[in-house]
Amino acid sequence: MKRFTLVCVDMAGTTVRDDGIVEQAASAALEECGLQAGGEAHDKAMAYVRATTGTSKIEVFRSICSHEDAAQLANLAFERAIATWAADGRIAALPYADETLKSLRAKGIRVALTTGFSPRTQQAIIRALGWEDAVDLAIAPGSGLRGRPFPDMILHAVLTLGIADVRQVAVVGDSVGDLYSGLRAGATLVAGVTTGSHDTNALREAGATHVLSHIGELPTLVGG
Structure with a gap:
């Protein structure tokens, strides 16, 4: 099984409950x-x-x-x-999200949270969820980084965390934009989850290498 050293994971709809x-x-x-x-x-x-x-x-x-x-x-x-x-507590983690972040890091895999929100809003959500120490890096568009579907946030994570090879990167998200950014960055594993914006057909048509029913299926997929 390929050794993954970095997972770039989306927030709303993937690890964070949206509820509209x-x-x-x-x-x-x-x-x-x-x-x-x-x-x-x-x-x-x-x-x-x-x-x-x-x-x-x-x-x-x-x-x-x-x-x-x-x-x-x-x-x-x-x-x-x-x-x-x-x-106000209206934003919560999706089922399995906390366990998944812990499991990935226990396996020695670095974790970067990506989002379409601004950096300020991303940090507000991270604080609300108590995830300040749960991930290695939080990345949002701005400061020279384009948002999805561009690959900038993923490549920024690769450079910032010193990842040796983009083929060791997995990207996970609930939207086709998440998948496009992963594919453009050269990630080997680009997985869609069906807990958010787009369904299985849309994710597969966008080029997902895997489609997951929830984020809790990810640790087994990336191994360790």
Whole structure:
């Protein structure tokens, strides 16, 4: 069995329970920039939000909004909502997530959390879950790193953690964007999980090497 030394794992929908919170925050953010819920423009924008799950949220809002100021306003409202809900305990780990992170690191495998959220929001979620010491690295778009479907976050993890070979990297996520970023980075194992945005067919069509019913199946898959 191939020896994996790094797993890059997504957050919302993969290790973090969503329960519709991301969509609720996006809907509220769109209202902040003038797209009222129930309107045709709002519904169209929400369809785009769903289709681009996993992508950097500021890039999503830039595609929807008519100008940069509106995109920044929407992104700020989105991030504020997520951070507030994290502090209020509305965000929780998915089943098997805590055990999986512990198991991977016990096997000597480094763990990097990736996300489409901003660094600030990612850290708020990590604090809410008590994961400050559960992973080796947390990476979010920004500071020169493009979000998914680009490979930047995965390659940044490889460089930062001193991984010798990208073929020793596994990437796991619930969206096709997660998988595209893993494939573009050259990861050997690019697994989809069906606990989030996309179903088995969509994940397989995107090029998943494996499809998991939940994150708890990962440690056996990557070995040790």
